[in-house]
Amino acid sequence: MSKPYVYVTRLLPEHIIEPYSDELEIQMWPYEEQPVSIEKLEEESHRADGLLTMLTDKVDQGLVEKSKHLKIVANMAVGYDNIDVDAATKFDITVTNTPDVLTDTTADLTFGLLMATARRMVEANQYIKDGKWGPWSPLLLAGTDIHHKTIGIYGMGRIGEAVARRARGFDMKVLYHNRSRKTEAEEKLGAVYVEFNELLEQSDFVVCMAPLTDETHHIFDAEAFRNMKKEAVFINASRGATMNEDDLYHALEQKDIAGAGLDVFEQEPIGKDHPLLQLDQVVCLPHIGSATVETRHKMMKLCLDNLVRYFRGDSPLTKVN
Ligand code: DGY
DSSP, X not given: OOOXXXXXXXXXXXXXXXXXXXXXXXXXXXXXXXXXXXXXXXXXXXXXXXXXXXXXXXXXHHHXXXXXXXXXXXXXXXXXXXXXXXXXXXXXXXXXXXXXXXXHHHHHHHHHHHHHXXXXXXHHHXXXXXXXXXXXXXXXXXXXXXXXXXXXXXXXXXXXXXXXXXXXXXXXXXXXXXXXXXXXXXXHHOOEEOOHHHHHHHOSEEEEOOOOOTTTTXXXXXXXXXXXXXXXXXXXXXXXXXXXXXXXHHHHHTTSSSEEEESOOSSSSOOTTOGGGGOTTEEEOOSOTTOOXXXXXXXXXXXXXXXXXXXXXXXXXXXXX
């Protein structure tokens, strides 16, 4: 019997792929840093039984309805806003994601971004590189304290909780807002549930960890930034479209808020002339939340495990629909 044909939309390491080749016939897009072309993705999705996709690949209604054999899309990300899950479900296509394996790694990056922004670490590094370091002075590159401040986490999923755990280690007061109350997080972490506006008004650090949905699209807009403290720092490590970037830029320029740390943007990648990059009080990263070698390998393997399990007739480990 022929093996199920799986197309992988980015070049992944051979040592990750090889153990699965007994059970799957695997072809890959030949570039590691270039996303698959739309034409190639269309061509392959018509032919493939399974796809292993990246968050940069758009799997929309048009694509799934033309995909004759496609049974499963294994997305290498915990977020799956790049996939039209309703359309996939309608055509009986299973969608999987990669939760859990990236939780701590992404929380580490998020908290690191918060620290780098609050303590002006990137600016300070640039200051030395620019040859500006002269005599010590009392308020040179003085930032804002993190310990004993209030963090407000918007989106208390697994990664939100892991950020809260890190915040507790810094003696922070933890507020959160989520679609549903997380009583376990409240008990374990002393996190306090508040309404969205209260979160904005009371937090020194507002951290967006919510997935991108119709409900969260542009939730951080001009009004939200106006409702934050003037000293507040906004951190976004979920999806760029949860914030209105123009509104954020104006809020920072008008000093409605003090700073921002961003790992995600509305349209990625951003170029070096992006307005937010021109502001000293903003730290920008190129969507590297889960980017450690260990975690990225685990994400790849989880996708492949899901594919193998599906074609063996077992339930994938991390099904979305
Ligand atoms: C995810 O998994 O959704 C992350 O954004 C990838 O780093």
